[in-house]
Amino acid sequence: MIAQYVWNGFVSGMILALPAIALTLVYGILKFPNFAFGAMMTAGAYIALVLNVNFGLSLLWSAALATIIFAMIAVVIDQTVFRQLRDRDSITLLVCSMGVSFVLENIARFIFGNAARSFDIAIARPKYLLGLKINNEQIITAIVALSAMAAIYFILRHTALGRAMRAIADNPSLAAVRGVRRENIICWTWVIAGGLTATAGVLAGMDRAIDPMLGWNYIVSTFAAAILGGLGNPVGAVVGALAVGIVEETSTLFIPPNYRQAISFLVIALLLLMRPQGLLGVATIKK
Amino acid sequence: MSAGDFILQTRDVAAGYGGGDIISNISVDVEDGKIFTVIGPNGSGKSTFIKVLAGLLRPRVGGITIGDEQIAKLSAPERVAKGVAYVPQEYNVFANLTINENLRLSTEFLKRNRQATDEQRSRVLEMFPEVGSRLTLKAGYLSGGQRQMLAFACAMMAAPVVLLLDEPSAGLAPKFVSEIFDRIKAVNQTGLTVVMIEQNVKEALRIADNVMVLVNGSPRLFVPAAEVGSHDLHKLFLG
């Protein structure tokens, strides 16, 4: 029944929302589409995997620690790589992020090989509510994702950091003359983006097998979600992610499930043709 | 005049955007508490000069001091901390932030104590009543004149010692033009030094104390405003 698809789509939209927010924040503040988010999700999943399977931590602790650890790694990546290219055009940064993506993905491949792994979690029976099949992982995913989104919303709307991030995204030179130090804010942006992406990686790892190509499967969908909501608009990214998730899931009624990313591609193409600023974005003349 | 009366000084400043100097040999002494205005034809480098003062452009050579401190090597945020406030000509407010957020942001990254900030805020809202009346409105919804006032107010929030204004009357409806210059004069009366670049020579000279004429990137005249009348500005601008 269709409600099941909508629910499943909602949950996969929850997973998508996190890297979509990360992508859109980095795009708004650093002005380039970061291709490495897929590999960053993978990295987050593997870090949590090690903590969970090798160190015996519960999935909750593994996820929390993986989020913190990867947030720091994301800052390191920015300082060593992207910082050297601050003044370059967005395509240079995009190509560079492709390089970063290769490095991250293959470090994972080097250490763990290509074999699929999974977290060490107890198998729970799915619940049935109003005729919908709801399993444990889905509930956890929804709770974690919603909490993360609430936290991000709070940061953006009610903290000085959030104001500064929005200011820099709006007008970097004006922000500078209002006393905002760009490099500091950029570091915090990567902490947030890295943390979100790592968390998403863990959630994805609960949903499917963990292998070096884990994040790759989400790339086109993440871009679709971010573009749908308007690049640079975090609330839009969430709405876009939900829409993409539900559309992808319900499309499996007519189309083989392997073509999910093709659906997202169509979404992107249609949007760019008709309304490139996304559903919630504001029309701007880029560059 | 001794050096102690000059709050802002530049020495042999030259700057450009990579294709050669747009301004060169600029040495000015700005008197504390006075209005210093830079006028000149289009493309004379006025905008470049004020951006150099604000920290948005590094001078190729030359020094800039506030009081006794060298600030030429400081970035824009660092200069804000030293008391320099800049109001750009356009895109001078954050359209996606509310008026209140615009105001708050202006002081959030400065090391000021809470009380001083609150006091300054009250003063600013008193000086700019049109800003205080709709704090929750997104700045993008303001008209050009209102945005200019907000931009001005934000600069004032940081309790600066030098206010840099980039063509404050640009794009404003005529009725707003005299209002904004009156506001500038009022703000200056409280003791704040103002450095202003302007196209509207008449209004600028009305309130200025000292004037520099910039043509093709170099200073051609540097006199008190009262003496400007005795020079042929028209000829200067064209030459």
Add this chain to the structure above:
Amino acid sequence: MASYLVTILTLVAIISILGLALNLQWGLCGMVNFGLTGFFALGAYTAAIVGLSGAGTFAATLAAVVVCSLACGLVALVSLRLSEDYLAILTLGFGEVVRLVVLNEEWLTHGSLGLPGIPRPFWGLVSEDKYEYLFLGLLALVILGLFIALEMLLRSPFGRAIRAVREDDVVAATLGKNVLMLRVKVFALGGAIIGIAGSFHAFYMTYIDPSQFQMIVTAYVFMAVIAGGRGSNSGLLLGSVLLMVAIEGTRYLKDIFNVFDATQLSAIRLIMIGLGLILLLIFRPQGCLAEYSLKIKGRESKQRDIAVQTKTRAT
């Protein structure tokens, strides 16, 4: 030894053809094709399918050229007035779609099993063991032809018009349709070249499967183009050679690092490609041949961007 050299040169040649396409699309026209692998696969599979149907290798190449240029033209059309970022994302998405189709439409492509037995051009003209020399010679002719054609294009009014549109994107957004259609044409032309590369790849390998068309191919081509100096076709040829030397050189690492298994070794090589790309972009964005100079233009564009941002809401 000679055979090994010929193999390397053949691979260099095919990468170079892809590089010529990227140089045209990105170097001349500023349109970044992030789905290069996908279009390459499209060309290869089209050529393979047509070739296997018995229509002959010329028809196969022609089919690949037509399909790829149409695909490129269509993709470019969608993001015509938008910034480079969107085109990059769109081409990426397209590449993914091609990959999915190739993997899943088994009736057409045999999925991951691949297509064997692809015919070769001029097969039978020389003895089997001499064929690879003939093939390499053929490739060299093709590259020469493309090189000359592209140089002529650059100097033609068409080429000048493209460059003018590319230099100022802000203006481009307000230009009339005719001028913008130039971009579509250029992108489609690049697609045609990719189609040629794809068909030659299919002919050379005689067996193609999806694993030959991973994202890494896109990375290789970008590296060759950047190393040679983006926009410079002669630089590209040198860049491809340098690239191949570097990559093949790492194969010998196997002997040093024989504690690692095959997966790990290939992971190391891929990490080195990624690092190579990053280092090239940071330290030698003008290419290895040009003198190092800071990208002033990049800084100027950023200043302009900051001034031109029109995020203010219209009331």
